[in-house]
Amino acid sequence: MTEQPPTGADPRPAPSAPVLTVEGITVAFAGTGARRPGPPREVVHGVGFTLRRGRVLALVGESGSGKSVTAMSLLSLLPGNARVGGSAVLADGDGSPEELVGATPERLRAVRGRRVAAIFQEPMSALNPVFRIGDQIAEAVQVHQPHLGADATRRRVLELLDQVAVREPQRIARAYPHEVSGGQLQRAMIAMAVSNDPAVLIADEPTTALDVTVQAGILGLLRDLTDRLGTAVLLITHDMGVVADVADDVAVLHDGRIVESAPADRLFADPRAAYTRALLQAVPRITDATSRSGTDRSPSLSEGGPSTSSGNGATSSGNGATSSGNGATSSESGATTPAAELREVTVVYGGRGAEVRAVDGVSLTVAPGEFLGLVGESGSGKSTVGRALAGLVPVRSGQAWLAGVELSSASRAELRRARSRLGIVFQDPASSLNPRHSVGRSIAEPLVLHGTTDPAARRARVEELLERVRLGRDLAGRLPHELSGGQRQRVALARALVDRPALLVADEPTSALDVSVQATVLELLAELQRDLGFACLFISHDLAVVSVVTSRVAVMYDGRVVETGATADVLRDPQDPYSRRLLAAVPVADPVEQRERRRAWLALEPAGR
Numbered sequence: 001m002t003e004q005p006p007t008g009a010d011p012r013p014a015p016s017a018p019v020l021t022v023e024g025i026t027v028a029f030a031g032t033g034a035r036r037p038g039p040p041r042e043v044v045h046g047v048g049f050t051l052r053r054g055r056v057l058a059l060v061g062e063s064g065s066g067k068s069v070t071a072m073s074l075l076s077l078l079p080g081n082a083r084v085g086g087s088a089v090l091a092d093g094d095g096s097p098e099e100l101v102g103a104t105p106e107r108l109r110a111v112r113g114r115r116v117a118a119i120f121q122e123p124m125s126a127l128n129p130v131f132r133i134g135d136q137i138a139e140a141v142q143v144h145q146p147h148l149g150a151d152a153t154r155r156r157v158l159e160l161l162d163q164v165a166v167r168e169p170q171r172i173a174r175a176y177p178h179e180v181s182g183g184q185l186q187r188a189m190i191a192m193a194v195s196n197d198p199a200v201l202i203a204d205e206p207t208t209a210l211d212v213t214v215q216a217g218i219l220g221l222l223r224d225l226t227d228r229l230g231t232a233v234l235l236i237t238h239d240m241g242v243v244a245d246v247a248d249d250v251a252v253l254h255d256g257r258i259v260e261s262a263p264a265d266r267l268f269a270d271p272r273a274a275y276t277r278a279l280l281q282a283v284p285r286i287t288d289a290t291s292r293s294g295t296d297r298s299p300s301l302s303e304g305g306p307s308t309s310s311g312n313g314a315t316s317s318g319n320g321a322t323s324s325g326n327g328a329t330s331s332e333s334g335a336t337t338p339a340a341e342l343r344e345v346t347v348v349y350g351g352r353g354a355e356v357r358a359v360d361g362v363s364l365t366v367a368p369g370e371f372l373g374l375v376g377e378s379g380s381g382k383s384t385v386g387r388a389l390a391g392l393v394p395v396r397s398g399q400a401w402l403a404g405v406e407l408s409s410a411s412r413a414e415l416r417r418a419r420s421r422l423g424i425v426f427q428d429p430a431s432s433l434n435p436r437h438s439v440g441r442s443i444a445e446p447l448v449l450h451g452t453t454d455p456a457a458r459r460a461r462v463e464e465l466l467e468r469v470r471l472g473r474d475l476a477g478r479l480p481h482e483l484s485g486g487q488r489q490r491v492a493l494a495r496a497l498v499d500r501p502a503l504l505v506a507d508e509p510t511s512a513l514d515v516s517v518q519a520t521v522l523e524l525l526a527e528l529q530r531d532l533g534f535a536c537l538f539i540s541h542d543l544a545v546v547s548v549v550t551s552r553v554a555v556m557y558d559g560r561v562v563e564t565g566a567t568a569d570v571l572r573d574p575q576d577p578y579s580r581r582l583l584a585a586v587p588v589a590d591p592v593e594q595r596e597r598r599r600a601w602l603a604l605e606p607a608g609r
Helices: 067-074 105-111 133-144 150-163 169-174 182-193 212-229 240-246 264-269 274-281 286-290 382-389 412-419 439-449 455-468 473-477 485-497 515-532 543-549 567-572 577-584 591-603
Strands: 018-029 041-052 056-060 082-090 116-119 200-204 232-237 249-254 257-263 340-349 356-366 371-375 397-402 422-425 503-507 535-540 552-557 560-566
Touching: 018 067, 018 232, 041 056, 041 067, 041 082, 041 232, 041 257, 056 067, 056 212, 056 240, 067 082, 067 200, 067 232, 116 182, 133 150, 133 169, 133 182, 150 169, 150 182, 182 212, 200 212, 212 232, 212 240, 212 577, 232 240, 240 264, 240 591, 249 264, 249 274, 257 264, 257 274, 264 591, 274 515, 286 543, 340 382, 356 371, 356 382, 356 397, 356 535, 356 560, 371 382, 371 543, 382 397, 382 503, 382 535, 422 485, 439 455, 439 473, 439 485, 455 473, 455 485, 485 515, 515 543, 535 543, 543 567, 552 567, 552 577, 560 567, 560 577, 577 591
Parallel strands: 056 232, 056 249, 116 200, 200 232, 371 535, 371 552, 422 503, 503 535
Antiparallel strands: 018 041, 018 082, 249 257, 340 356, 340 397, 552 560
């Protein structure tokens, strides 16, 4: 079965019969333990909506708005200290209407996976790593269809994998979760979710960590399943481009309350609530960025969303190099030794006949003070390039230079000195920060490693960076779990910059953040670059974000760089067929424009390399 592209969001009449009617849902969490005593704290306040057969309702809002809590409350999947009120009536033609709120555990077990199913954001976390994918799908089938024999169940598993456009379904069924890509794993989870033909499908951020081409396929799959099976979908997301691509109706959630609800076309064309307008204004747009000159790429939130600013926060010359304060030059005279350079670099993983060329003959240069975007789909080699520059993976052939030092031939002292000129920001700060170390200790760690022995100097530098990233020095004593996702990412940024690096490698630093927090982090990154003058290799699958912060971009596919140029030129008029397909796959926050983009995406042949 061939991969299904996005097909939805065209206006269609709404069926009259509701599948799930939600009214007055409240969720409160009781205090637990000595640190959080007190009465229950309500976080969802009287939320209501209706899911209808064959339609997608998007529940949107920032992190902490109550989206996932509301959805999980319907199936009683919240922690034990949660208190849920209100009503959620399921009436899907599979019996008499059934109230889910307050239902017995036995009834809920019968409903979950059979009449209401869920797709989660992280399939690697939701699937058991020690069981084969096919066995886990088979278990979901057999729990609700015990009459099927082993042979019939195996056939059903392969049929489901084929239905969700998994390539090589037999191989994927035999594989363990860690042996397949994120996109294939998400498709396998969708296969599991629809294995019993549910009436309602809850999709909780199903494409957040996926690149745009894989995301486009997953969104098309969701719409295709909705059309073919008549499933009612509750889509939880912070990505307004995704909403424009697949949603029929939208409910906007803010601080646990629905502030606006409308058909998708009407909401995007004429948002009524101030919060909805601010949410839409915060969405980075490729069309806005490519219409600006190459010297004006600093995002600004003064009007509630990214826009052209009077001061250039990212670059101040055509090639993206800062005109002053350049922390990436190799000497005080202003010599322009590249901050980083790859020369015909090849990186190979595996061995014994199973080698994979993750990077294949790549040459790249990051100029002092330049923001270079590195884009491509998952598995293209983007992150491996960043790791090669950091000396974290061995180079099979070619040369990798960092701050004027060739890494493969450098002495230990030279490597130590070069790496002190490098800062790294990872995609998931929760994983990269030690949960037992305070914020201050985490930020100071590079100073300790690189020889700053004076505690007072370290403390002063940490407090300075906390102020620069707009957190405040009083947060130095907190632990990572006491911060929001956006705050943790700013801590990670402060740690990467604490030792004044010449080069910052930012590996998907905003992909897990909602649009308003993402816009704040991008603005902060541009501001810090203007003040500190570091160069940045900005690795991302989000072309809209890349268009906002970078002056030059390199496109990777299958381990090779297929196109390089000024960001505005590449995104306005891509020359390589893969670049064109990648650009066409990016959803935009406008249902009318998105329908045209989808048609253009359909017209493009897959990149056949």
